[in-house]
Amino acid sequence: MEIFISGQIDGNILTLSEEESKHCIRVLRHRKGDMIDVADGRGTLYRCRLLSDSPSAATAEIMEKHEGWGGHPYELTMAVCPTKNMDRYEWFAEKACEIGVDRIVPVMGEHSERRIFKPARMERILVSAMKQSLKSRCPEVADAVSVKDFIRLSAQEDNAGLKLMAYCFEDEDHPRISIKEALQSAPSGCNKITVLIGPEGDFSKEEAALAMENGFIPVHLGPSRLRTETAALTAVACVYERFVM
Amino acid sequence: MEIFISGQIDGNILTLSEEESKHCIRVLRHRKGDMIDVADGRGTLYRCRLLSDSPSAATAEIMEKHEGWGGHPYELTMAVCPTKNMDRYEWFAEKACEIGVDRIVPVMGEHSERRIFKPARMERILVSAMKQSLKSRCPEVADAVSVKDFIRLSAQEDNAGLKLMAYCFEDEDHPRISIKEALQSAPSGCNKITVLIGPEGDFSKEEAALAMENGFIPVHLGPSRLRTETAALTAVACVYERFVM
Numbered sequence: 167m168e169i170f171i172s173g174q175i176d177g178n179i180l181t182l183s184e185e186e187s188k189h190c191i192r193v194l195r196h197r198k199g200d201m202i203d204v205a206d207g208r209g210t211l212y213r214c215r216l217l218s219d220s221p222s223a224a225t226a227e228i229m230e231k232h233e234g235w236g237g238h239p240y241e242l243t244m245a246v247c248p249t250k251n252m253d254r255y256e257w258f259a260e261k262a263c264e265i266g267v268d269r270i271v272p273v274m275g276e277h278s279e280r281r282i283f284k285p286a287r288m289e290r291i292l293v294s295a296m297k298q299s300l301k302s303r304c305p306e307v308a309d310a311v312s313v314k315d316f317i318r319l320s321a322q323e324d325n326a327g328l329k330l331m332a333y334c335f336e337d338e339d340h341p342r343i344s345i346k347e348a349l350q351s352a353p354s355g356c357n358k359i360t361v362l363i364g365p366e367g368d369f370s371k372e373e374a375a376l377a378m379e380n381g382f383i384p385v386h387l388g389p390s391r392l393r394t395e396t397a398a399l400t401a402v403a404c405v406y407e408r409f410v411m
Numbered sequence: 412m413e414i415f416i417s418g419q420i421d422g423n424i425l426t427l428s429e430e431e432s433k434h435c436i437r438v439l440r441h442r443k444g445d446m447i448d449v450a451d452g453r454g455t456l457y458r459c460r461l462l463s464d465s466p467s468a469a470t471a472e473i474m475e476k477h478e479g480w481g482g483h484p485y486e487l488t489m490a491v492c493p494t495k496n497m498d499r500y501e502w503f504a505e506k507a508c509e510i511g512v513d514r515i516v517p518v519m520g521e522h523s524e525r526r527i528f529k530p531a532r533m534e535r536i537l538v539s540a541m542k543q544s545l546k547s548r549c550p551e552v553a554d555a556v557s558v559k560d561f562i563r564l565s566a567q568e569d570n571a572g573l574k575l576m577a578y579c580f581e582d583e584d585h586p587r588i589s590i591k592e593a594l595q596s597a598p599s600g601c602n603k604i605t606v607l608i609g610p611e612g613d614f615s616k617e618e619a620a621l622a623m624e625n626g627f628i629p630v631h632l633g634p635s636r637l638r639t640e641t642a643a644l645t646a647v648a649c650v651y652e653r654f655v656m
Contacts, residue, residue: 238635257502264641299636344656388655390483391544396509403648404656410633411589411649 170204178228187224205302211235236301238266240357240409245271246398247365248280258395262402263295271308277367283310313373321380327358331382345385349408363398415449423473432469450547456480481546483511485602485654490516491643492610493525503640507647508540516553518561522612528555558618566625572603576627590630594653608643
């Protein structure tokens with residue numbers, strides 16, 4: 167199965183971008199009358215019939231609409247400090263999309279070495295991961311924000327769900343439980359999860375204290391010493407396992 | 412903490428390779444008398460005192476020996492079909508090492524596009540992942556073998572432990588359970604796990620049938636459509652979560 171993506175939907179007529187049209191018509195050789203599957207990137211898949219096989223702006227008529235197609239029964243926000251090497255962060259984003267994540271927030275920690283985050287390339291990677299893993303919704307990439315601001319903003323949300331912060335240092339005042347235990351302790355029906363993952367240099371004590379004050383549960387990811395992106399993906403896998411297996 | 416690796420241990424004297432000596436002496440500027448930590452790559456960490464700070468062949472006297480240092484309470488063999496793009500397989504190996512894996516077996520499936528596997532580069536990646544994630548044991552990379560031969564060989568093992576095969580296709584004769592259920596169903600005390608992960612084109616029906624005949628439990632990894640390397644890493648994370656969290 168091959169899915170295309172389109173943000174241009176007008177009534178029951180949908181138009182593919184130049185890039186998608188070229189792929190659909192020139193590469194895959196679809197012709198007028200063919201049925202194709204198109205995701206809107208926001209959670210709906212459309213079965214459509216091609217009305218025009220223009221390689222620059224193919225149009226199609228929507229025959230069926232499938233909301234929530236390829237979705238997952240949880241809502242996961244991963245707030246992860248960007249890694250020094252952006253490839254590692256992009257790799258995390260791609261794999262998290264395949265497994266199932268809703269929102270990626272690049273958060274800048276006090277110990278973060280990287281202070282600039284360019285989302286454009288990551289968004290392209292997410293679109294292709296979404297298509298490759300047959301999902302109709304593309305994870306959102308939020309604007310970069312400081313760890314402390316992210317914590318403060320999340321405190322203002324009603325129904326923020328289960329908020330977890332994974333860090334490495336020992337903290338007598340706040341003994342950590344494993345992310346598995348934390349996910350099991352979630353009130354039944356709570357399927358909204360936020361996981362905060364720190365930078366190579368871990369969170370500062372102040373960031374951790376602020377998170378605790380604002381309802382984050384301190385968690386660990388087991389005894390292994392994981393890189394930022396590996397810790398983040400392990401957390402995504404734990405949430406996925408908790409809700410779908 | 413920084414760990415070095417050495418395979419040259421003679422009594423209580425240990426010698427670093429030229430590469431490790433250069434890193435220890437030239438880059439990190441260790442001098443005669445300094446204490447350093449050296450892993451043998453087979454599960455033991457040695458605290459040593461440098462006897463010579465030769466940048467080509469530094470030697471050190473073993474003061475303490477820590478067996479099983481940085482280990483995990485399970486024994487995991489991941490038999491994974493190499494991906495078309497080797498970077499994806501090497502990425503899996505690096506991340507699996509960080510989380511915790513004992514043996515990686517490149518298995519060639521009947522639907523595998525890649526038929527050649529060169530372990531050298533992957534072994535270098537595993538050594539650096541092992542050092543970076545502070546483990547004393549480097550995962551073994553077995554010789555490439557066909558999926559069917561791997562299944563036959565594992566059938567000859569006494570105490571092969573829990574053997575799981577993850578595939579995508581529906582099979583009425585062998586309904587699949589989730590890997591989580593399969594791991595929970597393992598007899599208590601069984602911590603030896605083998606997971607077989609297929610190629611992009613999945614296993615052939617014959618490979619799956621042979622695996623079932625030889626005691627493999629058919630499992631799925633949830634509803635998401637995962638690439639080979641993502642499926643393999645998700646399985647590693649599930650085993651890790653089952654045994655250490």
